[in-house]
Amino acid sequence: MAVLLIAEHNNKDLKAFTLNAATAASQMDEDVHAIIIGHNSGDASKKLSELPVIKKVISIDAPHYENFTAENFAPVITKVAENYSHIVCSANTFGKNLMPRIAAHLDSSQVSDIIKVISNDTFLRPIYAGNAFATVKTNDSKKCITIRPTSFDPCESSGGSAPIENAEAGEEFTNTKFIKREEVKSDRPELGTARIVVSGGRGMQSGDNFKLITEVADKLGAAIGASRAAVDAGYISNDHQVGQTGKVVVPDLYIAIGISGAIQHLAGMKESKIIVAINKDGEAPIFSVADYGLEADLFEAIPQFMEELNKLNTIQK
Amino acid sequence: MKILVAVKRVIDYNVQIRIKEDGSGVVTDNVKMSTNPPDDNAIEEAVKIKEAGKATEVVAVTIGEEKAQETVRKALAVGADRGIHVKVDNSLEPLAVSKILEKIVDKEKPDLVFMGKQAIDDDCNQTGQMLSALLNWPQATFASKIEVKEKSLEVTREIDEGLETIEINVPAIVTCDLRLNEPRYASLPNIMKAKKKPIEEISAADLGVDTAPRVEQIKVEEPPKRKAGIKVANVAELVQKLKNEAKVI
Numbered sequence A: 001m002a003v004l005l006i007a008e009h010n011n012k013d014l015k016a017f018t019l020n021a022a023t024a025a026s027q028m029d030e031d032v033h034a035i036i037i038g039h040n041s042g043d044a045s046k047k048l049s050e051l052p053v054i055k056k057v058i059s060i061d062a063p064h065y066e067n068f069t070a071e072n073f074a075p076v077i078t079k080v081a082e083n084y085s086h087i088v089c090s091a092n093t094f095g096k097n098l099m100p101r102i103a104a105h106l107d108s109s110q111v112s113d114i115i116k117v118i119s120n121d122t123f124l125r126p127i128y129a130g131n132a133f134a135t136v137k138t139n140d141s142k143k144c145i146t147i148r149p150t151s152f153d154p155c156e157s158s159g160g161s162a163p164i165e166n167a168e169a170g171e172e173f174t175n176t177k178f179i180k181r182e183e184v185k186s187d188r189p190e191l192g193t194a195r196i197v198v199s200g201g202r203g204m205q206s207g208d209n210f211k212l213i214t215e216v217a218d219k220l221g222a223a224i225g226a227s228r229a230a231v232d233a234g235y236i237s238n239d240h241q242v243g244q245t246g247k248v249v250v251p252d253l254y255i256a257i258g259i260s261g262a263i264q265h266l267a268g269m270k271e272s273k274i275i276v277a278i279n280k281d282g283e284a285p286i287f288s289v290a291d292y293g294l295e296a297d298l299f300e301a302i303p304q305f306m307e308e309l310n311k312l313n314t315i316q317k
Numbered sequence B: 001m002k003i004l005v006a007v008k009r010v011i012d013y014n015v016q017i018r019i020k021e022d023g024s025g026v027v028t029d030n031v032k033m034s035t036n037p038p039d040d041n042a043i044e045e046a047v048k049i050k051e052a053g054k055a056t057e058v059v060a061v062t063i064g065e066e067k068a069q070e071t072v073r074k075a076l077a078v079g080a081d082r083g084i085h086v087k088v089d090n091s092l093e094p095l096a097v098s099k100i101l102e103k104i105v106d107k108e109k110p111d112l113v114f115m116g117k118q119a120i121d122d123d124c125n126q127t128g129q130m131l132s133a134l135l136n137w138p139q140a141t142f143a144s145k146i147e148v149k150e151k152s153l154e155v156t157r158e159i160d161e162g163l164e165t166i167e168i169n170v171p172a173i174v175t176c177d178l179r180l181n182e183p184r185y186a187s188l189p190n191i192m193k194a195k196k197k198p199i200e201e202i203s204a205a206d207l208g209v210d211t212a213p214r215v216e217q218i219k220v221e222e223p224p225k226r227k228a229g230i231k232v233a234n235v236a237e238l239v240q241k242l243k244n245e246a247k248v249i
């Protein structure tokens, strides 16, 4: 039986991580179909059909799907899942919210947040904030799997032309009502997919000082990250949090400034290719994962860092 | 309103875990255990709602071995009225936990079930959503703000893009984020008082739930270690290394 990939989108475009999830799905079985549920989401369906790894697109469109409510999505996906062996999506807040609901309907024990497909029933997943890796094998006939998007490369986004099949909508779940979504819009790269991330912690001392982080990020064309302590203190909004209970990032370069390196923070960034730490405490645990550590006061180091960057003729973007 | 709160006993978040030599799991003997952190937020929120006169009773439930009872005691010490301990000998997958909780919901008939958004040991992030699917109740996951209304809750959820607000009719499930509130500490008199509060013990076997594992843990191993890095002397050296050695800028 084929693999069913749940596409994440905003009714217009595919969300970037759908491409990573498609790669993971294609490692479980070559026959990958994708389901897309939304309202007036024809454009997104079309883009989905262009992913070469997708053999068929199932599109379901109705007004009550506009806001991606899990209570509306789970029953229709469960029905479509009858014909599939695996149901796959990203382990971001969309997939985390949705997949367990489907798994419970299918009486399947979900495997969350896998980082590697070992075979079509055996997977590698981090546990204890990434301090241990567990190899798990599921014996359920329907396998519900969420994948850690940063552990899989995005698939090709063009060249395919899978047929799009429309399927019938389900009933509306009326006990949950969407009210609003407050998205923080910015021109900077998205944290989850950025090549460079510059993160600030409690050491920044205030939201105002966080502007120093912003300057460096803009200079490098980087996304902005933060520790939980910085978010809790109100220096920056929650969507920037990196860590066990925030986002997992794997950029080419991660710069941690005024962050001590608690295991919950490391869980979200220690797979980064190159890690830089700037901290005035030479004993801070962040130095144990840093490729380049600079023991210095950040209020002196950041302006110098900007100066040095300005001296460079070119900066890779 | 009656609120049921699910609390789980896990290895304390400050403990540096160790992996068993035979790769069968992590060492839990003689390791400090405590309540899963967001479950403290779940209890705190329930108690606050009761203190505001909007809930009549807060019941804490845990599913676990003998010692999991400490987790319920702690919940009682910060304001839960009574406890339930469902005894199991081995650790369960979220699907089994949610099936047991479904039975407890049938019995207790709460209007709300509060839980943590994820357990910090297995990081599954499933149990609340599974329970609400089994009950066909609305779910508000990753809650960072809750406003109690007449027969509904308005909940602000933390999502990847920012914040989302939804309204859910009771009965409903809420899974709590750490930012929901600041859990209180138990005072000594309240710890003493909690010793007298009732905890009902139920054997999982009596609930008639199939808890057989579906997922085999084949092995647990150390993640690959990063190779040791270096300390640079100054900012100029840092930038030079990033440019010429790591070639990332």
Ligand SMILES: Cc1cc2nc3c(=O)[nH]c(=O)nc-3n(C[C@@H](O)[C@H](O)[C@H](O)COP(=O)(O)OP(=O)(O)OC[C@H]3O[C@@H](n4cnc5c(N)ncnc54)[C@H](O)[C@@H]3O)c2cc1C
Residues within 6 Å of the ligand: A136, B006, B007, B008, B009, B024, B025, B026, B028, B036, B038, B039, B061, B062, B063, B064, B091, B092, B093, B094, B097, B114, B115, B116, B117, B118, B119, B120, B121, B122, B123, B124, B125, B126, B127, B128, B215, B216, B217
């Ligand atoms: C293959 C496999 C092997 C495992 N091996 C081990 C092992 O060797 N040792 C070990 O200690 N564990 C082991 N577990 C842990 C397992 O039993 C977890 O308790 C279970 O998977 C729940 O996952 P979670 O806590 O991450 O759930 P989540 O869905 O992340 O939990 C969310 C919330 O659900 C509630 N909740 C969850 N569990 C309970 C509970 N028991 N009682 C009350 N409320 C609860 C809490 O409110 C919690 O905040 C294993 C799990 C799996 C899948």
Ligand SMILES: Cc1cc2nc3c(=O)[nH]c(=O)nc-3n(C[C@H](O)[C@H](O)[C@H](O)COP(=O)(O)OP(=O)(O)OC[C@H]3O[C@@H](n4cnc5c(N)ncnc54)[C@H](O)[C@@H]3O)c2cc1C
Residues within 6 Å of the ligand: A200, A201, A202, A203, A204, A226, A227, A228, A229, A230, A241, A242, A243, A244, A245, A246, A247, A257, A258, A259, A260, A261, A262, A263, A264, A265, A268, A278, A279, A280, A281, A284, A296, A297, A298, A299, B013, B037, B038, B120, B178
């Ligand atoms: C269940 C749970 C989940 C969690 N999830 C997350 C998560 O997802 N992400 C996360 O980040 N945290 C998480 N945490 C919190 C985590 O344990 C730490 O508390 C947090 O990461 C600390 O943030 P910090 O490093 O910014 O602050 P601190 O630990 O206070 O460190 C501040 C650092 O700044 C340095 N500093 C101060 N001033 C200067 C200066 N002038 N110049 C240079 N350096 C300076 C200090 O030396 C220090 O090392 C979680 C905790 C729990 C219990």
